[in-house]
Amino acid sequence: AQRVTQPEKLLSVFKGAPVELKCNYSYSGSPELFWYVQYSRQRLQLLLRHISRESIKGFTADLNKGETSFHLKKPFAQEEDSAMYYCAMEYGNKLVFGAGTILRVKS
């Protein structure tokens, strides 16, 4: 079955430290992959998508087909990055979401 795995429920880092939120997917084809973010008391929103190859708020994500991964990275974490992050994969006209990772950036 198509699945998105985010192995960490909680990732806690200090301000200025590098961040890597892990995401692995199971799919035999070439999926479209996304990262969605939910800040405290805000609605869930798109952070970035694989196809755009953008850097948003300093975050990047590279698709590694060999490892079936789409990890989210930022070289220097900021306190305002604290949020819930969901990795998602497009499958059959819909999205399959991972369980989410809470990122806490400590000062």
Place this chain on the structure above:
Amino acid sequence: DVKVTQSSRYLVKRTGEKVFLECVQDMDHENMFWYRQDPGLGLRLIYFSYDVKMKEKGDIPEGYSVSREKKERFSLILESASTNQTSMYLCASSRDRGGQETQYFGPGTRLLVL
């Protein structure tokens, strides 16, 4: 900006009650979705709709039904609420059919079934 609104932020219902959750989007989007969000489980798709009067089951449709009589409105119905349906419910919409389109989410409805 796309605006997706949900009729209630918080609801408290009793077991066996019929519950209606309403979602409205104002951007003429084709697709609409209902998810439930639970800690440790992420977002799970209940139902989605890619056109008026069209609906498709998601991953966890049991105990739910939906209605899309108008393009802008997508309703989630719990025919007989149960305690295991206590959750946060998120509505979303996207422009076109196709999972690669950005989904825009509503603020969520937190439902407590007693």
